[in-house]
Amino acid sequence: MDRVSVVIPSFNVEKSIQEVINRIPKEKYEIIVVDDGSKDNTGKIAKKSGVNVITHEINCGKGKAMRTGSSNAKGEIIVFIDADLQHRPEDIPRLVEPIQNGRADITIGSRLIGDISNMPIQRKITNFSSTVLIRLFFGVKILDTQSGYRAIKRDFLEKMNLESNRYNIETEVLAYVGKFHMRVEEVPIETIYGDEKSHFKMRDIIKFIYLLFYLKLNKMRKK
Numbered sequence: 001m002d003r004v005s006v007v008i009p010s011f012n013v014e015k016s017i018q019e020v021i022n023r024i025p026k027e028k029y030e031i032i033v034v035d036d037g038s039k040d041n042t043g044k045i046a047k048k049s050g051v052n053v054i055t056h057e058i059n060c061g062k063g064k065a066m067r068t069g070s071s072n073a074k075g076e077i078i079v080f081i082d083a084d085l086q087h088r089p090e091d092i093p094r095l096v097e098p099i100q101n102g103r104a105d106i107t108i109g110s111r112l113i114g115d116i117s118n119m120p121i122q123r124k125i126t127n128f129s130s131t132v133l134i135r136l137f138f139g140v141k142i143l144d145t146q147s148g149y150r151a152i153k154r155d156f157l158e159k160m161n162l163e164s165n166r167y168n169i170e171t172e173v174l175a176y177v178g179k180f181h182m183r184v185e186e187v188p189i190e191t192i193y194g195d196e197k198s199h200f201k202m203r204d205i206i207k208f209i210y211l212l213f214y215l216k217l218n219k220m221r222k223k
Contacts, residue, residue: 005075009065063169109149138178
């Protein structure tokens with residue numbers, strides 16, 4: 001059975017990091033917490049839990065934390081999960097199973113399969129827009145393009161020349177999914193949302209389209 005590493009990018013999540021770690025079986029998975037320059041006790045709490053903690057002295061962004069974690073992971077499959085309890089750690093086996101059984105090279109924890117009545121309206125809008133655009137630019141046919149809950153085969157991850165330091169990394173990965181013709185499977189997950197207010201602006205779509213053009217020109221054409 002392939003070894004699985006779970007990478008948890010973390011920034012100022014002292015209230016949730018302990019529970020996230022506790023809900024991931026240490027005997028089954030390698031757990032790597034990347035403390036991305038937190039100003040609270042995130043790193044200290046994680047270290048007391050006995051997992052591998054890597055510390056950024058300053059906040060570098062989620063993308064950089066993911067890259068740091070994956071570069072230190074030993075597993076053949078790498079799972080990325082958020083540290084704020086929006087993702088259920090109990091769903092990790094469901095994400096890993098399609099890869100272990102040879103059906104997929106990457107799995108996406110999809111918030112859009114099943115009941116989405118609790119999803120904030122701005123998330124529905126941005127997800128629909130990004131789904132259409134990513135399918136158009138990269139030919140990747142998935143519903144939840146912005147979900148950060150993912151499992152990826154290490155062999156493919158190592159071939160990706162990932163550069164994004166922040167949340168753009170999730171879109172950058174999908175550019176490579178299209179480039180490498182990776183087999184992708186969406187897995188239904190339950191997501192817990194906090195109190196969110198809509199900050200959706202038309203300029204967000206414009207910035208996203210600019211990102212897609214950048215990735216198309218700079219990633220898809222590279223050997």
